[in-house]
Amino acid sequence: MTYIVKPRLHHPKLPTNALGYTHRDYEGSVSTLCAGCGHDSISAAIIQACFELSLPPHRIAKLSGIGCSSKTPTYFLGQSHGFNSVHGRMPSVLTGANLANRDLIYLGVSGDGDSASIGLGQFAHCIRRGVDMVYIVENNGVYGLTKGQFSATADKGSSAKRGAVNSDSPIDLVAMALQLGASYVARSFSGDKAQLVPLIKAAIQHKGAAFIDVVSPCVAFNNHPGSTKSFDYVRDHNEAVNQLDYMVERDAIVADYAPGTVETVMQHDGSMLRLRKLALDYDPHERISALTYLQQRQAAGEVVTGLLFVEADHGDMHGYLDTVDSPLNTLGEAELCPGPDLLERYNAAHR
């Protein structure tokens, strides 16, 4: 790890966002991960996304479990709320936090071990409940902190650094998220910020469960020939179905693309997504055909990336449960103790 603090000095002409912050203001402390770790690029992408959206840092809550990936919230958004939970239990804590205070932006950061092994059940239920959050899995296919054993997302037939071949079938978290009802599903690559940053921005603006699987090479244990999660493998087999441009203004739509190759999707808050189609036959609004497409391409050895599925008016947990509109900490005595008359009526309704 780096011993010195990242210098406070910054580029004199650094752009500022609507709040007057530079992207440096969204940083955390210097990473203690291995040099070159893909996770650090994901942290940088989150920083860039939050900067570009001009999010007030104190309105964001970042939650994580255990593992290399789950250490990363320390390295971004140093001014935001954070919760480092028990291994695999981030989804429950996030769900609880979201129920208590629905006004914050929830960013769940997890890894392939944290979400696909010990926390698989938590992951599944959090997605199917439609919790309004961004759930990012930093997926490197190995247990980095324990020296590189295969994780549950490692592809069958891929090999470890010392040559052992993985004989178990992989868990595809994207397919699971699609099947469990996530309303925003994407996959990206830590080495491609041009793709990743807009996907994170759109996920943050999305209301409902947004899931992003980010393939993130482990430079120490999984960046060798035979790995399917190395820089070289992902670059060689990356099949992006579309390129997302995130836009706030409708006016910003530029019509210089061939007809049928650009699609504009309005989010619930009125913000606009522009999707440039790269695979012309891919429809990101069809859950079932998306699953089929993914499995076909995956069988061919490709890593399908891009915005894989989006459903703008899906709703979220608060809508399903018909919860109170304001965060619980803003409720006063009048709302919390509405009096004996109301209690009597409520009880009567159940008799």
Added chain:
Amino acid sequence: MHPTDISNPDYFHKVVDCQWACPAHTPVPEYIRLIADRRFGDAWAINWESNVFPGILGRTCDRPCEPACRRGRVEKEPVAICRLKRVAADNKGDISRYLPAIPTQKNGKRIALVGAGPASLTVARDLMPLGYHCVMFDGDSKGGGMMRSQIPRFRLPETVTDEEVDIIVDMGVETRFGPGGYVDSLKSLLAEGWDAVFVGSGAPRGREIEIPGRQEAGAHIHIGIDWLSSVSFGHVDKIGRRVIVLGGGNTAMDCCRSSRRLGGEEVTVVVRSGFEEMKASAWEKEDAQHEGIPILNFLVPVEFTHDSGKLTGVLFEKVKAEYDEKGRRNLVPTGEPHTHVPCDDVLVAIGQENSFPWIERDIGIEFDRWGMPKVDPKTMQASLPHVFFGGDSAFGPKNIIWAVAHGHDAAISIDKFCHGEDVAERPAPGVTLVSQKMGIHEWSYDNDISNDLRYKVPLRDLKVALKDIRTEVELGYDDKLAFLEAERCLNCDIQTVFAGPLCIECDACVDICPMDCITFTDNGAEAELRTRLSAPATDFEQDLYIGDSLKTGRIMVKDEDVCLHCGLCAERCPTGAWDMSKFLINITQAGTACRSR
């Protein structure tokens, strides 16, 4: 763009902005690190080798390095390079072990040096260790030239001048100082059969002012540099109570501050231009104002008023600056009534001129139409092959550090000339580039960036300072301040060296760089490429470092402009594609290394 050729010494030399800007190319970051390490003698030696007068320049240099300093581009002010140099000189201790041996067996070549200023002294310093017999001529009784005669003692104590001049003279230079050393004819000097003659006679004439009253009131109107020299040699020790200094250069600042110490209670500087356009260095103006000297601007002197020959004041016309369509400035009268400023003495410091009445025009030395000798700017050679010029006498008034640079160049030429070699063929610099990696995250230099702002040099109490013209005003940094100021240096000579074939394009360097210097992108033409980097790269003076051989076919672009040389790119690089390497460039000086045979 093409990949950067880092084997060209100029590329990394330019990144060390201070060293590149210094006419003598002193390795600044190298000696600043030594100061931080309390190795003052070693720091002094680096300076002495390259700029010859560390103690003098550490107090008086025009510091072209400081405006160039990268620190000034990433925060408010540059590193106080000049005053750190003084720290090295003040604390150097015994320096005898750094001095070169002087051969007792001479090489039989006799060199005449006209003038004993910084240029001639540098030539002697470079040639004496090679076995030359150098003879130095000067009309003053001691060596040093304008460093001794024109720079006031409160800025530069005479002991410092003595010491640094003596180091050179004690190498065995034969001196002909005093009235007998004044050269009044180059023709007769050449007739003495020297192997080479170096002219470092300076720009000794102060510019005159021709306005009414100049003659009549002349007794109390003095030419600035002549007056300073008289003060320096003790011929003048007082001045009137009210003094006007005409002119806005550094000489004017020395005149007004000297006046304050010789009885001038109301000293005023008056300049024709605006305050901002004055030629004086910003810090010299600041020093003058600190001593209670007002600077009046946009006033053109039109008449010296006098009462039957006794100066009573100066009449000024008020002007304003107007710019024509080509952006040239004209000073035009405002039409307001003239201003009269009463005074007892006037010092005229409106410029210096060269003067060569002692060089006959028929001896083969060509002059241009401005009366300046034709001198090759690289070799310092005149049209008469065995005559060389340097310092102010070569290209007009500049400053000490330029004179030193000229001296080094002239010494190389003289040495090559005396060995029958082509002087136009210049020696390449000595360059080393060595990795500074000591461990996984350890470097041989302190890469932690100091957030401190520039430290002010402590000054002597004004009341005490103004009492005696020989009392040095600046006290210099003490140990602690020197360390803290040295820590502000960004170590620009520790270069970020990129090896494309090792890079796996993981973006770790891009993500960690505190200055957003690094971008991986598709190649393009420079102007267009600069528009799509991580952060704006609008300074075309600062190079883009281009690295190729990447697997994706993209290029690595690093904007050198505001790089802190903190080494975080190299620390976060998993494959060692980035390395921090110390680039040391030593400009070759006269000697066997610069000869081709």
